[in-house]
Amino acid sequence: MSKEVVIRAENISKLYRLGQVGTGTLSHDLKRWWALARGKEDPYLKIGAENDRTKNVQSDFAWALKDINFEINKGDTLGIIGKNGAGKSTLLKLLSRVTSPTTGQIKVKGRIASLLEVGTGFHPELTGRENIFLNGAILGMTRKEILRKFDEIVDFAGVQMYIDTPVKRYSSGMYVRLAFGVAAHLEPEILIVDEVLAVGDAEFQKKCLGKMSDVASHGRTIIFVSHNMQAVQSLCKSAIYLKAGHIVDQGDTDKVINNYLSREVKNCIAAEWSNEDEAPGNEYLSIMSARLNPKLQKDTDAIDVATEMDLTFEFILHKECNLNISLFLSTPAGLCIFNVSTLSLPLGTGRHSSTLTIPARLLNDDIYTITLYFVKDRGPVIFTIEDILTFEVVDEPRTGSWFGKWIGAVRPTLPFTLT
């Protein structure tokens, strides 16, 4: 296949106004209008703050995207990854022409269809048949095309019996299937897909992703936006990594995803205090360090479900006592995955250390926090430290066609036979 560029984005930026529209915008509008009328530059284009939601910025404007450049070749499948608020949705909106960039331009060859949602424009009072035509038309199909695909769509959705029933009487599953059926039978040269499509039950997800790779294999171009690294990895040949409105990295999917994981996974995997005064503690003890040591091949690799790791804590005991440490590993949502305890040992004053080994393939992919309880004489808790370590375990590369979230608090590999 020839390398024909079908989308070229040149220096696109998008400025959003922060706060509420309607307060003070009239004066901004007048100032802008006055500046432009005198042939000057728009005064508000210069001031936008970088889009970092964690900072409390003074500016009223923020760049959701700033100077984005990329090209997509015909037949490419491009994944767009990034954390929430990185500008993925804005880019998607620009590409699907829902809104337009503040500066720059995007040139496109061929027909674009975007699936930011299934069932856009579905009317509850209309029958399945009527909604297929309406939704198809909204997505850019002509009546003829819909007629040609009609039976296929109904088949795909499996709603033959209810095709002349208003969709308000449909079960939610039927509704989504019908909506996706219409979307799946679009035949644009360029398809833009938001990850919302890939939620739902496993079977449905399989169908969606299967349909997408099907579309891709027919030489059409796909742009796929997702948090789901596994889906991106298997579907997309190349990827763009967005952060705070900028492109951090683009190119080969594996390279970009690795870059993303190593930068975005925010771990507090080591904490250390140089002297006892600053260290957390009380009259019994002071905690000097906490460290997570994943057994990785390269330091830059992300901790995934197949990584074995050691958690090591060091503390100074000020009073001699029988001590045991109880460790809670919890999710940020507060669910305790497990609680383990050391033996209770008579310890003298001075420096001690404790190490927990978490085997590979125990934890599921999630974020975890560690809380320690120091217990004296198997009775009273003498010191508690919450969230001393925080780390994220990511999913490992998967094969096959299902990339949904692996369900479960833990993810052990247990002897499970089938004969």
Next chain:
Amino acid sequence: MADTIKGNDIEKWDINITSGRGYLDFQFGELWHYRDLLMMFVKKDIITVYKQTILGPIWFVVQPLLTSLMFLIIFSRIANISTGAVPAVLFYLIGTTLWGYFSDTLNVTSKTFTENATVFGKVYFPRIILPLSKVVSGLVKFLIQFSLFIVVWLYYIFIDKKVTPNWYVLLSPVWLAVVVLLSFSFGTIITSLTTKYRDLIFLVGFGVQLAMYMTPVIIPLSEVHGKKKLFFLLNPLTSLFEAFKYGFFGQGVFDIKWILYSIIFTLVTLVIGFVIFNKVEKRFIDTV
């Protein structure tokens, strides 16, 4: 060499997504591509109104019928306002039918951006399709209501023999077209202006109600005298409504000067409406 490549390059792109659009850069070709969507929207509007009703589209005629009846009692019988030589029922029926079309279309098109923001936020199609579809579905409703008027009108011609139409009745579609365009252009202007500042929307519902009394819906122009008459005539709908009545009843003021004024007024607002709408549709989703 480099220049020629660049020249070809520009030719090849189908869509160019840029920050702004020129004031007169209309995408009429694209509109044609989406004609099926227009028809689907019209169909949706009409079907959904009478879903789960027994009488179905008959409900469309109840509205002008009841309004006319109410006008007959209040304005004709109680307030004793003359409708000239035209039978009061007939006069009110055509007035409310025409006015109903104008105000309904204006009201619904003036909410295009605010009411459809969710759909507009998810998918692209030429936004003007929506107000256009409202204009067309309104016309379907109008024609159903108008056929009721025709029935009553025929009764007055052939049985009651109180009304004698003239050949100008054949020009009615032209007057109707002007009313259609006028409601559409007002609607698009208002919806474009209200994406950012909602203030205007409060005025519209109220203003449309008041405007009815400035249009010969209740009082024929022949009954309005002095300075007030000029105010009536400045309303572009007045001479159009009168022209309708002139054709259908042989009664009314038919002044080509004022009709031309209405037509020019309409064309100017239409152009303004198109230009503003075209400008706003590209980025309204950020402010709506």
